[in-house]
Amino acid sequence: MDFRHPQCSTRYEVLLEEAVTAPTVGEGCRLTGGSWYSYYDGKIVNDATGLDVDHKVPLAQAWASGAYAWDVARREAFAN
Template structure:
C-alpha cells in the first residue's frame, strides 16, 4: 500500500502486522490494518451516475479494482471513508485541511482517467475549491 509509512509483515492468512499507514483524509497514523478501508476516490455509485452505467461489466470491474493508477484507490481510516460514503466533492471533503488539494487532484485525475462526467454542483465545487490550490497538478493516464 502506498500509504504505508512503515511496511507491514504479511503473516498467516494474509494478516498484516507491524505496519503503519497514514490516512491522508484525516492525517491519522494507523497501526492496525483493520482500522483502514480502501476508498475509491470517486465512489462506485458516483462513477455509475457519471457514465459507468453504460460500461461493460469488465470495464466496471477494471474501474473497481484500478491498481494501475496510484491514486484511484487509497487506504484511509474506516471512520473517514464511511463518513464520505457515495458523496461527491460538492457534498463531502476530507476533514484535514492539508488534504484538500491532494483530494481534488485525485478526484479530477480519476474522473479524467475514466472519462467520467461531472454534474453542475460538482463542477462548481471543483472550480471554487481549486482556487485554494494554485500549485495543483492533475496527473493521469487514460484508462485502457
C-alpha cells in the first residue's frame, strides 16, 4: 500500500486517489482545493465535504460476492 499521507484516513486517501485536480493536503489531512468527477450524475464536485465514499467498496464487494442475485428490495435495503 502507498501511504503518501499516513495521517489521512481511508476516506481521505480515496479522495486523494480519485481527484481530477489534486487538492492540497494540510495539517491533520485537511484538504483544500481539488475537484472530483461524480460518476452518479456526471458533474464535477469542487468541495470534498459533499462527497461520500463510504459505500464504494462495500457495495462493489457485495455485488461480487453475490448481491447481483438478490431481489431489488434486498439490494436497496443493503445499500441504504
